[in-house]
Amino acid sequence: MKTKTSFILFLGPALVIYTIFRMGPALASLAYSFTNWDGLSKTYEYVGLSNYIEAFRDELVLTSIKNTILYSVIVVLFQNGLGLFFAVLLDKQWIRGKNFFRVVLFLPAVLNTAAICFIWATILSPTIGVWGNVMTFFHLNSILPYDLLGSSDTALITVALVNIWQYIGYSMVIYLAGLQAVSKDYYEAASIDGCSQRKMFWKITLPLIAPSITINTILTTVGTLKEFEHVYSMTGGGPGNASHVMGTAIYQVAFGNTQRFGYGIAISTLLMLAVCIVTVLQRKIIGKAEMNSEN
């Protein structure tokens, strides 16, 4: 009984604040998704489901959904793959100056995203950056467009690469924590049994850091589905809407020229549902894999 009371006492205030300041506005915004509110006027009309129906017919939204999925897949795969690679590498005892490399890899994650994007946009600009010279020096002109951020074929992928570069260190740190929790006894035993390094990685390391993989994958997936800053800063969704993701599309319809808050909130609601569904599925699939590895 005492435990229950203290549980309520401790949890209560936080829960009340969370409900008022987070859940309240979220639910209120859900109501606005059924209106034509422009975000400024004091009046609005209920338009039923028309915002949701329009979203599935809107070329901008459909392009942004496709791009968001592509962006998520690229970032989740490469950020986690490379993060794990560097974590395994920098977990080795024989690497000299590994703390330095850990800091170097993690540093971009703590820098301001807008500043990073501005710097990369300048570097990658063929007119004012060094990219034009790099292309010429390595004879890349035949395989890559001259203007990576100005080409509809490469703009989104380039932004994804910058995102990966920025957050590799973040994933690496989580994997490192997982790796350091794995007892060295397993490796010693495997080594005595004549197990190769590769086999040790697949049979010991990977199953035992499964929780780190789960958390990293979920964090990256949710983060990329909500992506806004990198795309907005580096391409603004262009050229010709080619690199819009859902975050920037929502911003464009709600805060851009058209000023359609109600519609923007409807797309946000769809995004929220998508994030929830993907996270639940991911949790189930990876959780199952975790269970199998434990068995």
Add this chain to the structure above:
Amino acid sequence: MKCKGLVSLLLAGVMVASLAGCGTTVEDNTSTPKAAAPSDTKAESEGTSQEEIEEAKAEVTVTGEVTMVTTGIEYEEIMNAIKEDLPGVEFTWEQQGSSTFENAYKTRLAAGAEGMDIFTPARADYPVLASAGQLLDITGETYLDNYTDGVISSAEIDGKVYGIPITANCYIVWYNKDAFEQCGLTQPTTFDELEADCAVLKENGIVPLVAYPKSGAEQLAAFFFHDLLSKNPQWLDQLKTGEAKWTDEEAVAALAKLEEWVDNGYILDGSLSLDDTQAYQAFYQGQAAMLHNGTWSIDKIAEAEPEFSYGVFPYLAKEGTTNRAQYCPGNIWTIAAESSDVEAAKAVFNWISQPENAQLYCRTAKQFGTVKGISFDFHEAAEDITPFYEMDKTKMMHAYLTPYAKSELATQVQRLIAKDETQTTAEKAALALQIAQDNDNKN
């Protein structure tokens, strides 16, 4: 003579009493001191002694707190001058980053103008906010007479004034005089001459124009629609009523001209990923002979001082068309309708509307002001630009387009520049624009 003096004293008394009625606090309902200069002059001319005027000023000090929220820099000189001239007003100038500014003022408006009395809404938001009752109606305020012709009327919404366009903008083209001279060229005066110059520049291995479609695709479009807008200043309004269409021959021709410039290599490769700041860098580096932009960015060139000599000309119309300046009011100062200190905010408006204060603002902000009698002497290029404000005017394209059409125009311009990838043509772009325009007109 005695009678005249008495009448003058009486008038001064009435003035003080009437100003006192406009006060901001319950305890001290007084108003408008130094800023009410015209009345002072009148009183003085009618024989009131200087001591009496000073006395009246001391009595009528406006009191209150005013917070002004803008994007960009808050100018120390302006703040100090306001503090000196309006000692009773606690004036705070809050700067917001350009990416957060719109959110900031919208959030504060939604919260009953909490912590915000004066702000400069985005151009697209101004009519929406005015119609939504979020802006204070300042119609009939005497200081509005201090502005040059057409400025205040450009801020009218349904016959009422809700803001003061403190600055005015028009499109310009910077050009590298050295590069032009190297090719034996002089400043073009028509679009036809400009095109001929581009051909010569290109032959000499100089790229004619750097653009910044990432952030200003509509402004590049305006460069090609300029002849149409000079011929027909009503064209943008006619789009709204359906009298004109994007698919009309002249509009398609303007888009086709952009396509032609892309094909001819007149626009710097790699422009698509540039914003205006980066375009300026490319221009300074001598990568292109010209850069299109607007007078709002004069400080960029004023601060950078490129190594080559440069000149400036307005957007150009074709031969035989009267060239007009594409013009629009710049920063619109508005008072939130729910401001907690309306009278103090009005006193600041009165203050900025006085020529000496407006002059100080222009010099400090390096902007083209709209108050009568001020000069643009903050940079030598500003003096070159001054005559453009005296030209016949047409509406600035990107400022007056309807929302969907504006977004679509940016998209289509980018697609036309990347036409090798997108296979977009002027006709396809025009069709997409008309669909967006119809959507706007329907709404």
